[in-house]
């Protein structure tokens with residue numbers, strides 16, 4: 001069976017995955033944290049924790065709250081910073097078979113461009129995923145990904161600063177995700193990942209206050225799956241570049257739904273917290289499904305549910 005997928009077909013070097021199962025940023029650390037639990041080299045790709053120019057301590061506690069079929073988090077991009085990532089993590093990744101994709105976050109367009117420049121030509125880094133769900137401090141804190149213009153501006157700046165393939169990760173917190181997807185594809189994104197978390201909150205009724213230290217957080221997990229799936233379906237139907245589906249994927253059948261909706265690959269996020277082997281279980285479940293259905297090439301399933 002052939003499960004391989006090319007996520008950057010128009011890119012000079014490309015981004016070839018042995019299979020479509022990736023991990024979602026912020027839910028799988030730097031990969032190393034999971035290496036004693038299963039053979040992480042079997043995954044299609046690992047996306048590491050969101051990385052910023054300077055190390056960040058993140059938001060005040062509490063930063064996690066469970067909701068019905070979901071999780072609210074306001075981690076606030078706690079991370080070691082790009083310099084430590086290059087020095088401490090990349091050399092290890094360089095010896096791995098599984099490609100590692102670095103997820104980046106910034107407060108200005110220049111931050112993103114600088115990050116992309118620093119990560120360029122570092123052994124062990126196969127691609128960049130741009131998190132555009134971050135507040136643009138020069139535009140009053142609106143998310144870069146909320147408007148086509150700012151989403152395209154970040155994409156173009158990152159593309160100009162790196163020779164690596166670039167995935168742009170969309171936020172669902174916008175009125176028209178199709179417009180944003182088209183804008184980032186036109187600006188040069190090699191692939192589009194979606195979705196990031198949906199903004200939400202929870203109130204502690206004993207204290208009569210929001211429970212999270214940051215007041216709001218990002219909703220993830222099975223609760224968001226139908227929203228994510230529909231956005232993937234819509235976006236994959238109109239853009240030429242590969243789409244990576246993410247949002248509530250917990251089982252192989254969830255993953256197959258996203259692939260049939262048009263995703264070339266999928267990311268497993270919150271499911272890692274309840275089942276750290278979830279990505280591998282999902283990969284094996286996809287293989288079993290293909291065997292049962294007599295499908296020898298994964299590409300035959302991609303977009304199968306598109307009209």
Ligand SMILES: Cc1cc2nc3c(=O)[nH]c(=O)nc-3n(C[C@H](O)[C@H](O)[C@H](O)COP(=O)(O)O)c2cc1C
Nearest residue numbers: 024025026050073131195196220221247248269270
């Ligand atoms: C604890 C936590 C931390 C996250 N950190 C990041 C991050 O640093 N960068 C990013 O682009 N997405 C981040 N995400 C979003 C996930 O990568 C993913 O897009 C989202 O959770 C939806 O997928 P899921 O429902 O499978 O978790 C984070 C999610 C969680 C739950």
